[in-house]
Amino acid sequence: MGSLPWSLVTTEPTPASGRRWMRWLVVGIVLVLLAAAVVLFARWLRGLEPVAEFIERFPGSYPLPDDAPVGLPAWLGWQHFFNLFLLVLIVRTGLTSRLEKRPPALWTSKRNRKRRMSITVWLHLSLDVFWIANGVIYVVLLFATGQWMRIVPTSWDVIPNALSAGLQYASLDWPLENSWVNYNSLQQLSYFTTVFVAAPLAIVTGARMSAFWPRHADRLNRAYPFAVAQAVHLPVMIYFVAFVVAHVTLVLLTGALRNLNYMFASRDAGDWIGFGVFALALLAIAAGWALIRPTVIDRIAAAFGEVLRR
Template identity: 45%
Template sequence: MNTSSKNKKKGGFDVQPFIKPALIAGGAIVVLAIIVLIAIWLRTIPSVEAFIEKYPGQDPVNEVESGLPAWLGWQHFLNAFFMLLIIRTGILVRITERPKGHWTRNNKGLIKTKKAPAKITMNLWTHYMVDALWVLNGIVFFVLLFATDQWKRVVPLSWDIFPHAISSALQYASLDWPAEMGWTNYNALQLLAYFTVIFIAAPISLITGLRMSNAWPEDSGINKIFPAPVARALHFPTMVFFLVFIVIHVFLVFVGAVVGGHGIFGNLQHMYAASPDAPWFAFIMFALSIVVMVAAWFLARPIFLTPIANMFGKVSR
């Protein structure tokens, strides 16, 4: 019997599972510290400072005149709400070995098939349903985005976006952050990140998810050039990308209040109040959104979703 087993048997605390995560976290902190020191040193070089002065981080051609409309705030919340549930159910689909419930599609309605009704886990059914709401929300977002000037926020309009992005990265890394102009213009790194999420990651997630679902026709000619294993190989990493993006996004929003000097309500009032000057209303709306998300996380379980699922099929063990 090894030392770890003896500790468990005697009720002692086993540190073994925490050693590897601690080493990874410690290594990450050291790497970040080195990056910060290098960035600070680079900014002592006159030519680097001249570069940052020429390319401060925001490309003027991406500036909008309409500020941040209320619909964009609602879209931001709904997208975050659905994405939270998509990630949760996606992880459960992968790790749950013995699902607590299954859902079977009724072979009724406008579309009838000769095949037996599809039986899937309740976790997968929930994943599909939230996916459908996320896609619907995305369609509304795209329509409103290109019906207004808001598309300029997230689409590169000149090659200058890349030197502006390098400048933004240097400013972030040196802890002397880019000027906050989010009401009219995102900095280049934000713009490129949003462009990647909206126009690359989201379509990949949708297409690969459809390819793996039973809604995809089995006799489609495209299956040879887009087989299911390829879709699976792309789908999960894309979800991980979304998760990393969300963590970094939230981190920068709140750390920016301290390091960037934007004030604790600076970004919140843009996202939750559609105003550059409504701090307490923004905080209240933010707090309510957190309550709604926590409640949804708790309620997104088979025991609560069964009545809804039974409206579209049959739930069983």
């Protein structure tokens, strides 16, 4: 069979794809205009005398207790990397499991033949187990080393200081800070919410939706309906994605080299070592993303159950 002319095998953009790109363009323009309006409004507010006095009184952070640790230990950097690595893969597999209409493969437990699920759901739950274990280790070390004082509010001054820090960020005039010693109050509240609110919500809602939840516990299921967990789980995931995007953006905009040294090299310095470790971390995440393929996942899953690929 002869080859087709190039003009016959190329595809022209369809009207539907053109409309889709136009919608995204409009959304992008609206977001840019909205961001510009927020910045202008915040700068106008900061020009008002009462607001300027408020910022002077509450600069964005409050002093930590006298026995609070200074600096970020190496274990915190490793925890940060493992959390990011697992979270990226968890979000990917979670979205894939929601969008797939016909699972490419099914996994059946060796211990309980009635326990069957999509191979994507099995991978998602397996990653969840490692993420939870990493989180438990993190919380234990957090309280054992006193690092909890950096992310758990110890004064009601956290509220006005968080408002002040948010206004300063919105005006693009960053709050003065030294994260090696103390996070600003907006950071503290966001980290506290992520660790002690969003993460537990993700765990308890994910557990309710998983195949390991007792299906015949009628009273428990009535007290905690599946629909409630389902309604909460996706917004929590969206929160994690938004947090990561905002976190990375501010890390890069508010002194990238020093911040990356804090987070990935446990060093109070402005050189390129932290950036190098961060680049290696991104390569590891990319490798993990690439390894999510049938030839790899099927072999791992087969060690714990039976894999039937369609």
